[in-house]
Amino acid sequence: MNGAESLVNTLLKGGVDVCFSNPGTSEMHFVAALDRIPGMRCILGLQENVVTGAADGYWRMADKPASTLLHCGPGLANGLAGLHDARRARSGIVNIVGDQAVYHRPFDAPLTADTEGWARGVSAWVRTSSRAEDVGADAAGAIQAARTAPGQVATLILPSDSSWNEGGVVAAPLPVPAVPLADPHQVKGVARILRESRGKGVMLLLGGMALREGAQIQANRIAAATGCRLLAEGSNARTARGQGRLPLDRVPYVVDQALAALADVRHLVLVNAKEPIGFFGYPGKPSRLQPADAELHVLARLEQDAEAALRALADELGAPPATIAAAGPARKPRAAR
Numbered sequence: 001m002n003g004a005e006s007l008v009n010t011l012l013k014g015g016v017d018v019c020f021s022n023p024g025t026s027e028m029h030f031v032a033a034l035d036r037i038p039g040m041r042c043i044l045g046l047q048e049n050v051v052t053g054a055a056d057g058y059w060r061m062a063d064k065p066a067s068t069l070l071h072c073g074p075g076l077a078n079g080l081a082g083l084h085d086a087r088r089a090r091s092g093i094v095n096i097v098g099d100q101a102v103y104h105r106p107f108d109a110p111l112t113a114d115t116e117g118w119a120r121g122v123s124a125w126v127r128t129s130s131r132a133e134d135v136g137a138d139a140a141g142a143i144q145a146a147r148t149a150p151g152q153v154a155t156l157i158l159p160s161d162s163s164w165n166e167g168g169v170v171a172a173p174l175p176v177p178a179v180p181l182a183d184p185h186q187v188k189g190v191a192r193i194l195r196e197s198r199g200k201g202v203m204l205l206l207g208g209m210a211l212r213e214g215a216q217i218q219a220n221r222i223a224a225a226t227g228c229r230l231l232a233e234g235s236n237a238r239t240a241r242g243q244g245r246l247p248l249d250r251v252p253y254v255v256d257q258a259l260a261a262l263a264d265v266r267h268l269v270l271v272n273a274k275e276p277i278g279f280f281g282y283p284g285k286p287s288r289l290q291p292a293d294a295e296l297h298v299l300a301r302l303e304q305d306a307e308a309a310l311r312a313l314a315d316e317l318g319a320p321p322a323t324i325a326a327a328g329p330a331r332k333p334r335a336a337r
Helices: 004-015 026-036 050-061 072-077 081-088 102-107 113-119 134-146 161-166 184-197 213-226 253-259 307-316
Strands: 020-021 041-044 068-071 093-099 125-128 153-159 203-206 229-232 267-273 297-302
Touching: 004 026, 004 125, 004 134, 004 153, 004 161, 020 026, 020 050, 020 102, 020 184, 026 068, 026 093, 026 153, 026 184, 026 297, 050 068, 050 072, 050 081, 050 093, 072 081, 072 113, 081 093, 081 153, 081 213, 093 113, 093 134, 093 161, 102 161, 113 125, 113 153, 125 134, 134 153, 134 161, 153 253, 184 203, 184 213, 184 267, 184 297, 184 307, 213 229, 297 307
Parallel strands: 020 041, 020 068, 068 093, 093 153, 125 153, 203 229, 203 267, 267 297
Antiparallel strands: none
């Protein structure tokens, strides 16, 4: 078994069965392995940002990582914008980048690049597999990293001789760390603020998994019981929408509109969200969008379980149970045309 075959088999064992690809010569042994080994769905993208953007979207909708296949450092560079978006969306991707053979790198061939350096700006995990014997284990590490909450880009750089050399070993999947729970002190602290303020001037800012259906139900329980406001981050990976769900507004893009939307906030509670910041800096306008005297509180960090934290807060407040059907107004049927 060569290194490329061990890579494909390890990806499949780890539940990664889709590969968005734009390969070149350095990746041909991996392409051949994809063809020989059943189970991997390989989808060609005609430009690298199509590949990385598709992998980002796949995670957002499937809640599982896909792999990519890019051609050397320049191919990675062409896909960096999609990987930047994926990092901001907290998407898990096993990003595979071909490279020069290990022995060929010192000759500085035309496509030789600082591939690891370019990858670090968009990746939480970067590794180069320099031996066929290590490819499977490194791939298992990449899958584990990609699946670690809230989702991460893991870049595995694959020199061509690591693909074609014999000695590949299929690696078993590594355990994925459980999604951390919010600290009970965080929950009790936010509950105290909601009680003391009776919800006035308190806003829950929802992002990440806090915008999924189950978390929305819990957030609606809290808002109904306390009168606090709910708002979504301006840019989000995925938001549950449709009849019966919360009609959530987002932090406006335009600075003046955002300042107006947050003007009455005295306590801003972050739930899988980051402090709201303007997209750009403008003369005479603040970078932070909440009032200067507003207090920031964290109910659930980016990597913590938002639904569990919101449920714990609702229970701490004694909020009545709710269903998704009660979370938002029902829409009237459209008139027949």
